[in-house]
Amino acid sequence: MSGGRIRSIKPEILEDAVTAGLSDVAFRIFIAVIVLADDYGRFRAEPGWLRGQIYWSKDVDLSVFAAALKELDPLVRLYQVNARERGGTSGRRVGRDSARGHRRHRHRTDRAASQGRHRHCVGR
Numbered sequence: 001m002s003g004g005r006i007r008s009i010k011p012e013i014l015e016d017a018v019t020a021g022l023s024d025v026a027f028r029i030f031i032a033v034i035v036l037a038d039d040y041g042r043f044r045a046e047p048g049w050l051r052g053q054i055y056w057s058k059d060v061d062l063s064v065f066a067a068a069l070k071e072l073d074p075l076v077r078l079y080q081v082n083a084r085e086r087g088g089t090s091g092r093r094v095g096r097d098s099a100r101g102h103r104r105h106r107h108r109t110d111r112a113a114s115q116g117r118h119r120h121c122v123g124r
Contacts (some may be wrong), residue, residue: 007034018074025068028054035075037089041116045069045078 011020019027032054037043040082044050047066055065069087071076076089 004016005035005039009034023071025060025064025067026071030072030075033072033087033089041089042076043087045085069099 019030022030029050032050033043036050036053047062047069050069051062051065053062069076075090077090079086079088
């Protein structure tokens with residue numbers, strides 16, 4: 001496994017309807033994908049290689065593993081590059097109130113604007 005990246009997984013992942021419906025194998029793959037993905041959310045998705053990274057001390061049937069990988073369809077996109085299987089996270093923020101991830105505010109207010117806060121909400 002490559003190193004150097006730190007990932008944070010928030011407790012809200014357990015409250016999310018999509019992740020709550022995953023099988024145990026699929027949920028473990030999803031957590032591993034978060035850890036293994038590069039800064040753009042891309043990762044190697046060859047089932048044999050990925051299974052070796054996740055289940056290095058357990059024996060999980062490759063067909064069960066591949067089915068669980070496909071179960072992640074709403075969260076993970078599988079594709080091929082140069083005949084190699086790759087994957088990417090969907091960019092969906094699990095456990096967030098909205099697709100943009102805003103929790104405490106929805107729009108920039110005049111007061112926030114005058115104080116220079118919430119720069120990412122400009123133009124809303």
